[in-house]
Amino acid sequence: MSLGQHRGCDFIHDFVCSPCEEDDLNTEAQYFCNQCTKYYCVNCVPVHNKxxxxxxxxxxxxxTKWAAAPGMVDVLERCERHPGEALKLVCGDHDQLCCPVCVAMDHRDMK
Structure with missing residues (x-):
């Protein structure tokens, strides 16, 4: 295991190398390919480039030009509590993104 690769650790990286992640490695990405829409670490990018x-x-x-990986935007925009519902609203009282069901159930003004 080379420097920067951690199996089963709790390091949180802003971007994780896509090929390493597929091998259950937690490696910080240093590169992004627009065509592949994948992230690469210093060990994987030479293979990609070749x-x-x-x-x-x-x-x-x-x-700032890096994009979210395919499927990730969908995951980020969906409500965890109500699958299939998009996070479209913001609750100012709780400073939280909400889906319409969450707003109706948990974020109504109860005055």
Whole structure:
């Protein structure tokens, strides 16, 4: 296991290397490929770059151009308590994103 890779640890990274994550490794990503929409660590990016020479890989200096991985936006926009419901509303009292069901059940003004 090389530096930066941690199996079963509690490190929280803002972006995790996609190939490492598939191998149950928790490795911080340093690169993002727009064409693959995947994140890569320093160990995985050379393999990617060799296989996909024409892909544009962004490093952390271009992090604002990194996109969420496919499917991740969907997960982030869905309510955990009410599957299938989108998080569309904000409760100002609780400073929380809510779906319409949450608002109706838990975030009504009870005055």
């Amino acid at each position: 296989l996909f020479k024409r892909h544009s890989v962004l490093d952390r200096t271009d992090m």
